[in-house]
Amino acid sequence: MRRMPQPAKREREEFRMSEESFVYTACPGWGDHDYCALKTIVKDGKIERMERIVYSAPEEPDGHICQKGCLAGRQPYDPKRLKKPLKRVGERGEGKWEEISWDQALDEIGEKLCKIRDEYGPDKVVLWNLGAGVPAQYSFENLMPFRFANTFGVTVPLGSIGLDNGPFYAEFYNAGSEFPRTVIDPRIMVGTDLIYVWGCNPIENQMRCAQNLVRAREAGARIVDLGLIFDGTAGFADEFVAMKPASDGYLAMAMVNYILQNDLQASEYLLARSIAAYLVDDETGLLARDGEGNYLVWDAASNAAVPVAPKAGAYPEGADIPLFGSYQIDGKSYTTALQKLKDAAAEYTFELAAEKCGIGAEDAERLARDWVEAENAFILSGYGLRYRNSNETYRQFLLLGALTGRLGKPGSGVFEALQLQSWPLVFNDLPISCPDGVPGVKSVPVRMGEWFAKAEAPDSPYKALIVCSGNPVHQQPDRQRWLDVVDGMELVVDYDVWLTDTGEIADYVLPDLMSFEREDLITGACYNHIILQEPAIEPQVDGHEPVWVFSELAKRVGLGDYFTMSIPEYIDIRLQTQYPLIAGVQPPVTYERLKAEKMIRAAAPPEPKYTPYLNPAEVLDNETGRMEIMYSEKLAELDMATTKVLEPNKIGKSTEYPYQLFTGRQRFFMQSSFTDDPITVKLSGETPATRLNPVQAQRLGLAEDDMVEVFNERGHVVTRLVLDESVPDGTVHVWFGWRRRQFEEGTYAEITHQCAGKDSQGPLEDKWFADWLAAGHHPNPYVESMSSLTGSTDCYWDSWCDIRKFEGEITPNPQGTIVKEA
Ligand code: SF4
Structure with missing residues (x-):
């Protein structure tokens, strides 16, 4: 038989490639907190495969993709996707549905919303938009529901997640910062000597971090994994330290105690960059101040207290300032902040750590010694400390970094390895999510604990629940609680790609489009690039993206005037930001430019982001202008000025539930x-x-x-x-x-x-929320794209x-x- 002439291999490949095109897409598996931008290869109108992006930044061209990202391109074709709007048939939760048209769904939902607004008030409608599928502040999946919420005036439960807040809490009471300096670029780990991976599993779940952990080990770092279960990171590490649940603080504080009892702290660093030497009034627990508002430190040379001006004022020339000790001034007793910490930490022995953590006392001591003696070292932590006491544990991690002079030291540090691992890009989102709207109308933010207390009561005032971006009935704890919340409601709507556990108890389920089918901006792990998400394929279902859905719904409730813009117009507004890393790009970044170029390098420095605590020119956002991690005056009234290990929740623990x-x-x-x-x-x-x-x-x-x-x-x-x-x-x-x-x-x-x-929103959280507001922040943290401790909603x-x-x-x-x- 005569063979047909075959093109050479290279020609065949070129022919195959010539049929392919690509767009960039936000991975639908964002929740590993990388929110990866991925390259979606399209062939013959179908997604062919997913690839990592090769970026234009020469210092770090390799984007990343994980096992889920590789499979993400299959999702649009999944037969289990929602295909049309569904309306409940029979009892709520019975699982029986009829398919209806979009017009019918939106007409009926709009009519019910108007009725509730007229009879009970707009705030009796509740919006739940706590991202799963998209990060809260990054996409139209969040911006458009909030635009609707703010023009209609609905109630928004503030659903920040306690364990996500540990670094925010630690930094807020350390430096007054709104954003943790510990969210930094994992590239800075390469070249260090020791890494304690404490409470996360980056090798299996955080690809960019994993890449850099591998590089760090190849460059000589010793990796120690401290955690509950022997996972992929434990297998990769040089040593695994098995910790009992919620015990991490005991080891951290034993390390703090070891450092202070043995005089191993970085004294010069602490003096220069922290309030370690500031005097604390033993009676009030407040930092000592003179009549002019200066802080006081002790001068051993003159045997007297001397002033230090706020905002990192200089110490008096020639003063000999001790970090430890108690002193009498005008008959009153004062103690240095670091002495306060030393006294408070004294109870945390290695023996106690051994008992609480389930490790050997000698191992605890070795971990402390190694931490101190390493030339350069990191604590790399994440979301694996899902315990009630973990906010305080993050404070202790930060303290370990400060005491050893590691915060800001090149090659060393403490960080939460998740989210925004590049320079964060801040878009002009407020005009979209919080437009001026109807005079006097705005969404009503309510802290989660307070909202639940009302919503699950038999006389709940809430009449409707709209869920976008999230599956709270499944993701949030205690399913029955959600069943109680919706019991008696007149309307429950879920907008999602899938029929989720939340959709199952809804009255209407509206099919969303996937990121592969819609246009948006991609932020997050974009390696300092602004990227346009373009549709890779036609919608595979009778679904609609959020701009269309909320614009159509708005028309039906009389708010259509606030929803007239198109996606490109909204994107152009988002790009009109004052944020210098975007505003500094020339020519300016516009939708048209993005459409032509697909991605644009932000005006970001090539070096990894790492706020330099060591930089003497930097004055922290708090009143002292120095790190306050060893003594947070604002928490003195709760007896928490120095950190301590809080007991974990004991909910349900008994001989019955052991x-x-x-x-x-x-x-x-x-x-x-x-x-x-x-x-x-x-x-x-x-x-x-x-x-x-x-x-x-x-x-x-x-x-x-x-x-x-x-x-x-x-x-x-x-x-x-x-x-x-x-x-x-x-x-x-x-x-x-x-x-x-x-x-x-x-x-x-x-x-x-x-x-x-009450189990997650106690006096400490109340205090933080009050201090957060007092610092001038908006009560709704989403407005600032920030988190605040409003009470946990997580398991x-x-x-x-x-x-x-x-x-x-x-x-x-x-x-x-x-x-x-x-
Ligand atoms: S790590 Fe990146 S690629 Fe993997 S699921 Fe998360 S967002 Fe997708």
Whole structure:
């Protein structure tokens, strides 16, 4: 048989490539907090594959992509996507739906919103927009719901996540900063000697950080992983230190105590850059001041107190200023800030750390010694300290950095490795999310605990809930709480790509488009670039993007005049920012320019972002102008001026519920995203499972593949059992993310504890929120694209349960049925 002439391999490749085009897309798995911009390769009108981006910045051209990002291009074609608007048939939560047109859906929703506004007031409508699928402040998925919220006047529960707030809290009371200086670029780790990865799993979940951890180790760094379970980072590390849940602060404070008892602190650094030597009035707990508002330090040369002006005033020339000691001035007793810390830290011995953390006292001491003795060292922390006391633990991490002179020292530091790992880009978003609107009308921000207290009461004033960007019924703790919230509501709307657990209890479910199908700006891990997200493909469902949806809804409630702009017009407004890294680009960045060039390098310095605490020219935002991490005067009234280890939550802990419920994250899901893809499901073990240490299982008479019930007083979940030595004895582990309908019966979201309320919003959080407002911030942190401690809405891991073999009849979870197609 005659063979047809074949093109050479190279020609074939060129031919194949010639059919391909690409656009940039925000990865729908943003929640690993990289919010990666990815290259979406399109061929014949379909997504062919996903690739990392190669950037134009010569100092760091390699973008990154993780296993989920590689699979993300499959999602638009998933048959389980919402295809048309759904209207509930039968009882709420029964899982029966009819497909309806967009016109019908928006007409009916608009009519109900008008009725509620007229009868009860606009603030009886609630907007939940706590991103899962998009970060809160980055995209039209957030901006447009907020535009609607602010023109209609709805109530917005302030759903910041406690554990996300640790660095914000630590920095606020250290330096008065609105934004943690500890959110820095992981490239700065390369060349260091020692890295404590403490409370995160970057090797499996944070690609840019992982890249730089690998480079750091290749360059000679020793990596120590401190955490609850033996995960991918533990396997990569030189040493794994297994910590008991919520015990991290005990080790951190024992290290602080070791440094101070042995006089190992970086004294010159502390004197220059901190308030370590400032005198504290022993009676009031406030920093000592003279009549002119100057602070006081002790001068050993003159044996008298001498003034230091606010805003990092200079110490008097020739003064000999001690960091430690107590002194008498006019018959009153004063103590230096560092002495206060030393006294407070004295109770935190290595023996106590050993007992609380479950590690050897000698290991605790070695970790402290290594931390002090390393020439350069980092603490790299993340969102793995999901405990009630973790805000304080972040403060202790920062303290360890300050005491050893590592904050701002090149090659050293303390950081939370997540989000904005490049120079952050600040767009002009306020005119979009918070337009002037109707005079006197604005959204009503309410702290989460207060909102829940009202919303779940039998006489709740709230009549409607609109959920955009998020799946609170599944992601937030205590599912029953949400069922109580919507009970009696006249309208529940969910706008999402998937029929989520939240959608399942809604009256209307509106299909959103995926990032592959719509235009937007991409920010986040864009390696200092401004990137236009262009549609890669035509919409695969009868869905609509947020600008269209909220403009159409606005028309139906009489607010159409505020929703007349197109996506390019909105993007142009976002680009008209005063933020110098964008405003400094020439020619100016406009939608048209982005459309032509796809991405534009911001006017960002090539070096990694790292606010230099060491820079003598830098005066911190607080009144003293110096680091206050060793003594936060503002917290004196709560007896928290010096940090201490707070007890974790004890909710549910009893002989009845003796085990820690650990809803950890795994690398193939991002919250409940990616739980529909058969590949990620297969990689995740096909079905949800409860994981238990084999020793614990044997003690309980349980074996691999047994059907088990994990339960507490709030609810239960039934799954098969997997034995796993990486799970510590005493912990019951169910991976976060699986949807309720994927479980045999129940869901872990029934048994996670309700932490939005008194259990997460105590005097400390109240104080922070009040101080935040007093510092001139807006009550709604989204307005400033900032976070503030308003009370956690997330699942803490200091939550308790029991486990037993399940031998009853399975009552399957509803699967969601469309009883009437459009
Ligand atoms: S790290 Fe997150 S955002 Fe980046 S590719 Fe992976 S899933 Fe997507």
